[in-house]
Amino acid sequence: MRxxxxxxxxxRRDDLVLIGKPIRRQDIEGHVTGRTxxxxxHLVPGLLHIRCVRSSEHHARIRAVDTREAERxxxxxxxxxxxxxxxxxxxxxxxxxxxxDDEPALADGKVRYRGEPIVAIVAESLRAADEAVxxxxxxxxxxxxxxxxxxxxxxDAPLVNEYIGRNWFRYWxxxxxxxxxxxxxxxxxxxxxxxIEGRYQMSPIEHAPLETNGCIVVPGEDxxxxxxxxxxGLHFSLDNVAAQLKLDTNxxxxxxxxxxxxxxxxxxxxxEPLAVxxxxxxxxxxxxxxxxxxxxxxxxxxxxxxVYITDxxxxxxxxxxxxxxxxxxxxxxxxxxxxxxxxxxxxxxGPYYIPNVWVDSFCVFTNRTPSSAMRGFGVTGGDFALxxxxxxxxxxIGMDPLEFRIKNAYRDxxxxxxxxxxxxxxxxxxxxxxxxxxHWPLSEEARRASSRIGGGGERAQIPPTxxxxxxxxxxxxxxxxxxxxxxxxxxxxxxxxxxxxWTGGGEPTAGRERVEAERLRTAEPSAPPEQRPPEPxxxxxxxxxxxxxxxxxxxxx
Amino acid sequence: xxxxxxxxxxxxxxxxxxxxxxxxRFLGGGTLLMRAVNEGxxxxxxxxxxxxxxxxxxxxxxxxxxxxxGVRMAQILASRDLAFLHPAARAIGGPxxxxxxxxxxxxxxxxxxGDFTVALLALDARVQLASSLGVRELALEEFLRARGRSERVxxxxxxxxxxxxxxxxxxxxxxxxxxKGAAVLxxxxxxxxxxxxxxxxxxxxxxxxxxxxxxxAVERALEGRPLTAEGIAAAVAVAAEGTDxxxxxxxxxWYRRRVIGVMLRRLLLGET
Numbered sequence: 073m074r075x076x077x078x079x080x081x082x083x084r085r086d087d088l089v090l091i092g093k094p095i096r097r098q099d100i101e102g103h104v105t106g107r108t109x110x111x112x113x114h115l116v117p118g119l120l121h122i123r124c125v126r127s128s129e130h131h132a133r134i135r136a137v138d139t140r141e142a143e144r145x146x147x148x149x150x151x152x153x154x155x156x157x158x159x160x161x162x163x164x165x166x167x168x169x170x171x172x173d174d175e176p177a178l179a180d181g182k183v184r185y186r187g188e189p190i191v192a193i194v195a196e197s198l199r200a201a202d203e204a205v206x207x208x209x210x211x212x213x214x215x216x217x218x219x220x221x222x223x224x225x226x227x228d229a230p231l232v233n234e235y236i237g238r239n240w241f242r243y244w245x246x247x248x249x250x251x252x253x254x255x256x257x258x259x260x261x262x263x264x265x266x267x268i269e270g271r272y273q274m275s276p277i278e279h280a281p282l283e284t285n286g287c288i289v290v291p292g293e294d295x296x297x298x299x300x301x302x303x304x305g306l307h308f309s310l311d312n313v314a315a316q317l318k319l320d321t322n323x324x325x326x327x328x329x330x331x332x333x334x335x336x337x338x339x340x341x342x343x344e345p346l347a348v349x350x351x352x353x354x355x356x357x358x359x360x361x362x363x364x365x366x367x368x369x370x371x372x373x374x375x376x377x378x379v380y381i382t383d384x385x386x387x388x389x390x391x392x393x394x395x396x397x398x399x400x401x402x403x404x405x406x407x408x409x410x411x412x413x414x415x416x417x418x419x420x421x422g423p424y425y426i427p428n429v430w431v432d433s434f435c436v437f438t439n440r441t442p443s444s445a446m447r448g449f450g451v452t453g454g455d456f457a458l459x460x461x462x463x464x465x466x467x468x469i470g471m472d473p474l475e476f477r478i479k480n481a482y483r484d485x486x487x488x489x490x491x492x493x494x495x496x497x498x499x500x501x502x503x504x505x506x507x508x509x510x511h512w513p514l515s516e517e518a519r520r521a522s523s524r525i526g527g528g529g530e531r532a533q534i535p536p537t538x539x540x541x542x543x544x545x546x547x548x549x550x551x552x553x554x555x556x557x558x559x560x561x562x563x564x565x566x567x568x569x570x571x572x573x574w575t576g577g578g579e580p581t582a583g584r585e586r587v588e589a590e591r592l593r594t595a596e597p598s599a600p601p602e603q604r605p606p607e608p609x610x611x612x613x614x615x616x617x618x619x620x621x622x623x624x625x626x627x628x629x
Numbered sequence: 630x631x632x633x634x635x636x637x638x639x640x641x642x643x644x645x646x647x648x649x650x651x652x653x654r655f656l657g658g659g660t661l662l663m664r665a666v667n668e669g670x671x672x673x674x675x676x677x678x679x680x681x682x683x684x685x686x687x688x689x690x691x692x693x694x695x696x697x698x699g700v701r702m703a704q705i706l707a708s709r710d711l712a713f714l715h716p717a718a719r720a721i722g723g724p725x726x727x728x729x730x731x732x733x734x735x736x737x738x739x740x741x742x743g744d745f746t747v748a749l750l751a752l753d754a755r756v757q758l759a760s761s762l763g764v765r766e767l768a769l770e771e772f773l774r775a776r777g778r779s780e781r782v783x784x785x786x787x788x789x790x791x792x793x794x795x796x797x798x799x800x801x802x803x804x805x806x807x808x809k810g811a812a813v814l815x816x817x818x819x820x821x822x823x824x825x826x827x828x829x830x831x832x833x834x835x836x837x838x839x840x841x842x843x844x845x846a847v848e849r850a851l852e853g854r855p856l857t858a859e860g861i862a863a864a865v866a867v868a869a870e871g872t873d874x875x876x877x878x879x880x881x882x883w884y885r886r887r888v889i890g891v892m893l894r895r896l897l898l899g900e901t
Contacts, residue, residue, distance in 0.1 A: 123669065146630075197631065198669070199631055199632055199671070200631075201669075202669035202670075202671050203630070203671045205669065206671050363667065363668050363669060364667070364668065365668050
């Protein structure tokens with residue numbers, strides 16, 4: 073890497089020791105010589121193994137789970153159920169006081185996606201666990217399922233997640249989406265020569281690491297549990313396991329940091345809680361590793377995102393207004409999608425100066441595999457849509473796609489839609505260099521453009537912004553008959569315990585943890601939402617934003 | 630029940646074990662069977678393997694080539710006599726898989742795998758089945774028709790005529806990822822030329838039906854024609870006839886039908 077000093081003469085000193093210099097990765101020697109120890113390289117005698125019975129249905133009430141035959145399989149030591157869970161529902165961001173505990177580690181009387189774990193078999197061998205899994209009988213009462221984000225937002229859509237209470241996540245107490253309002257997009261469209269719409273759809277993408285998610289838990293004499301794990305966020309996972317099992321953090325000793333391929337797919341902390349719980353209940357070392365099929369089907373993928381973009385442009389290639397509606401398919405549970413949605417809003421409208429911007433980013437729940445982190449989730453999907461749309465618009469107005477980008481690119485001093493002044497933009501120069509290397513002809517004007525000239529002034533102002541909040545219609549009240557059927561679903565004695573009843577408005581009273589999270593969430597001392605657009609949480613009253621970057625920003629693999 | 634591994638000295642002992650145990654499966658190279666074990670398949674509990682040297686024997690010098698079912702893809706690739714089969718052997722997995730995967734196991738590989746079988750089908754191979762009573766032989770096509778119902782038979786080897794002109798044998802596997810993708814479709818063709826005209830054409834497809842299949846309509850349309858764009862036009866026009874391609878994560882049935890003719894034309898004209 074080098075800095076183009078002819079463009080940025082004053083950027084960066086030349087006498088830095090590390091920055092800008094090649095450096096050997098500290099762990100590369102172990103990797104290329106095959107000496108690196110991964111979690112599964114720890115040989116522990118007397119290991120028990122976990123395999124989960126997984127839902128064959130996308131959305132169903134569980135009438136009963138019959139494990140009698142499975143218990144008789146030789147080598148089965150314990151079957152974990154919902155009733156064994158110390159904390160009935162959890163979300164990995166609630167340890168930062170963000171979000172809602174919305175996911176039981178084992179099914180709570182309902183399954184919300186295909187592949188959801190219902191009970192976990194703990195056995196002397198994987199083979200015995202597999203045989204027991206095949207012998208568990210689950211009696212399902214199928215429910216209507218929803219797989220499309222826009223369908224899920226309709227008032228009569230089936231309710232996916234009762235802990236959330238509606239099929240979308242509500243931000244900052246009172247916003248149905250993460251939104252940006254900057255200027256007046258409708259006025260911008262009226263001034264424009266052309267208004268161009270586009271719809272962009274991503275599919276879920278699985279990280280497909282060589283090493284599937286897994287861990288080995290060894291109970292110690294001192295009451296502590298040593299956890300060898302492939303998690304990407306060692307302390308993040310430790311804190312989450314402690315919260316989920318109601319353990320003091322000093323009872324857990326996590327050993328890891330060596331990840332056999334992560335890409336965001338190893339922060340969800342889905343294997344560790346069950347493995348530690350099994351070790352607690354059996355007093356034996358326990359290994360829980362996803363099979364390849366589990367890794368592909370039930371580990372969180374990058375979520376499917378759908379993005380609608382409407383641009384108002386002038387014939388000479390100036391974007392006057394951009395309106396974006398971005399839907400994140402979170403699947404059945406939040407995991408990190410609530411955060412990914414914030415990221416998408418933070419990234420829109422792309423690296424372009426546009427005087428009128430409107431963004432609605434929705435985090436939507438459907439009966440699909442819960443999605444979560446993957447390499448710039450929210451941002452990558454947004455970029456796919458934004459840059460595809462830039463090409464579409466450039467073609468519509470008959471302009472070269474690179475010239476069109478240079479004309480609209482941020483310049484230093486421009487006000488972003490997020491009310492932050494642009495500095496160090498450099499996009500124009502990047503395009504110029506890329507065009508030069510690709511022998512892409514640029515006009516004299518585009519070649520002479522600079523990110524350091526032409527910004528600021530009028531472009532540094534926050535335009536008058538009408539207040540406009542997007543409100544979704546609340547789901548219709550759940551019918552009394554459905555509620556009665558749900559309560560009756562306790563089933564025979566072998567049925568797993570149903571979740572605590574939730575009352576009124578679709579909001580569950582799902583335990584103290586959730587209520588606490590709710591209280592902290594609404595107690596945020598930000599200004600009333602009516603008076604100004606929503607902002608990300610501030611470090612002064614919630615360190616959530618800082619911790620997000622420390623977990624997901626600095627440890628990418 | 631824990632998984633048992635039974636090793637036999639001879640093929641006929643292995644065949645007898647397979648015949649007597651409903652829960653037994655035979656281990657060739659293990660690239661399919663051990664994956665099933667790892668993924669928790671509890672439909673079998675006995676794994677049978679054999680040390681019989683005949684199982685991995687290769688006779689490649691004569692006009693009739695005989696290969697033991699335990700011959701691995703890497704052995705094919707190491708044999709100069711079998712150079713015409715190298716493209717087909719190289720189409721199987723990556724180096725690690727090729728060092729284990731056997732040609733016998735490939736005959737049982739379900740869609741989208743089993744590309745080597747497509748090559749053997751175009752060579753009109755015959756399959757030897759071992760049993761405690763001895764060896765019987767049947768045409769590969771017949772074997773494939775009965776495959777779903779004959780999981781517990783033991784294939785001991787295959788044999789086929791060496792093509793008089795190795796360049797008459799063509800093989801192409803179309804994949805979405807390179808170099809190791811699973812097949813969107815696979816085509817193997819034997820197009821011997823006598824006096825500039827095709828005589829005795831055999832064309833086989835993979836991923837165009839539940840099992841590898843012969844493209845009879847194409848074979849008929851090629852007979853007696855020159856190997857030119859005009860000569861093969863009729864064959865290309867009927868390329869999808871008799872096919873029943875699946876829709877899966879790699880391609881739709883519609884797409885496979887649409888591209889089979891394109892890929893066939895390219896293969897026959899040497900444009901792949």
